[in-house]
Amino acid sequence: MKQLFVTNTKRFLLAIALSVTAVFGVATPSAQVEAQSPAGVLPMPEITIYHLEGRRSERLVWLMEELGLPYTLNFTRGDLAASMAAIRAINPAMPVAPTVTYGDQVLVESGAIIEMILARHGGGRLVPPLASPDFATHLLWIHYSEGSLASRAIADYRVWQIQPPQQRSPLVDSEGVVQFAENFLADNPWFGGAEFSAADIMMLFPINFAMNLNIVNKAQFPHINAWISKIEARPAYQAMLAKARPDGMVGSLPALPANASRAVTP
Numbered sequence: 001m002k003q004l005f006v007t008n009t010k011r012f013l014l015a016i017a018l019s020v021t022a023v024f025g026v027a028t029p030s031a032q033v034e035a036q037s038p039a040g041v042l043p044m045p046e047i048t049i050y051h052l053e054g055r056r057s058e059r060l061v062w063l064m065e066e067l068g069l070p071y072t073l074n075f076t077r078g079d080l081a082a083s084m085a086a087i088r089a090i091n092p093a094m095p096v097a098p099t100v101t102y103g104d105q106v107l108v109e110s111g112a113i114i115e116m117i118l119a120r121h122g123g124g125r126l127v128p129p130l131a132s133p134d135f136a137t138h139l140l141w142i143h144y145s146e147g148s149l150a151s152r153a154i155a156d157y158r159v160w161q162i163q164p165p166q167q168r169s170p171l172v173d174s175e176g177v178v179q180f181a182e183n184f185l186a187d188n189p190w191f192g193g194a195e196f197s198a199a200d201i202m203m204l205f206p207i208n209f210a211m212n213l214n215i216v217n218k219a220q221f222p223h224i225n226a227w228i229s230k231i232e233a234r235p236a237y238q239a240m241l242a243k244a245r246p247d248g249m250v251g252s253l254p255a256l257p258a259n260a261s262r263a264v265t266p
């Protein structure tokens with residue numbers, strides 16, 4: 001069954017978070033944001049998120065739910081191949097999730113799309129104050145999530161499926177990149193620093209990937225586990241799950257043997 005969700009927000013005025021009602025249908029021009037508003041809030045074109053259940057496209061759905069902004073969500077429930085076919089149809093050269101249509105532009109890279117939406121339509125929300133130390137670390141985690149964490153965890157996963165690790169790599173490995181995140185959360189409640197930010201949205205996918213597939217030993221990271229519990233309690237995260245993963249995880253990758261990461265723990 002094809003899922004086309006459109007969230008109709010009330011008018012998005014002066015960057016105040018508004019309630020979201022999900023309905024079935026196709027986005028109409030009236031769903032566009034028309035507010036003439038302060039810095040960081042421009043008129044917003046129609047946004048469609050092309051989605052695969054349980055994958056990085058959830059970041060965009062979650063962001064829009066946190067901000068209370070309208071979007072259309074396109075995926076075929078329980079059928080990753082069909083959802084991917086829809087992505088391939090609009091983005092044949094780079095068929096990845098998320099692919100987002102923003103007006104007449106076709107965009108990829110979840111972090112870049114999130115930064116763009118926040119800069120144009122966020123009104124300062126989900127970003128620490130520009131002059132604060134948290135702004136620098138918020139950007140650090142936004143980019144670390146893909147540039148260091150996802151890339152190293154995915155590389156280790158692929159290699160360790162073929163050859164389980166015998167010793168720690170001299171390069172920073174999956175355990176190293178997750179430990180660095182754990183250390184930060186020992187001193188800060190969020191990857192946004194004092195407050196939840198878009199950095200937290202970016203970090204969850206690769207953290208879950210590394211932990212749930214046994215690339216690292218989940219039990220070694222208590223602060224990250226506590227952070228996940230706080231994330232899961234957020235209404236916008238729950239709203240994302242209800243809309244973007246209504247039947248739970250679809251097509252999980254096989255986990256590594258439970259002791260794959262422990263084998264190399266010093």
Ligand SMILES: N[C@@H](CCC(=O)N[C@@H](CS)C(=O)NCC(=O)O)C(=O)O
Pocket residue numbers: 052055056057095096097098108109110111146
């Ligand atoms: N760095 C990209 C990664 C996008 C990506 O690789 N998405 C996965 C799903 S989580 C995908 O579409 N994989 C299909 C493929 O690589 O062919 C982002 O953050 O958007």
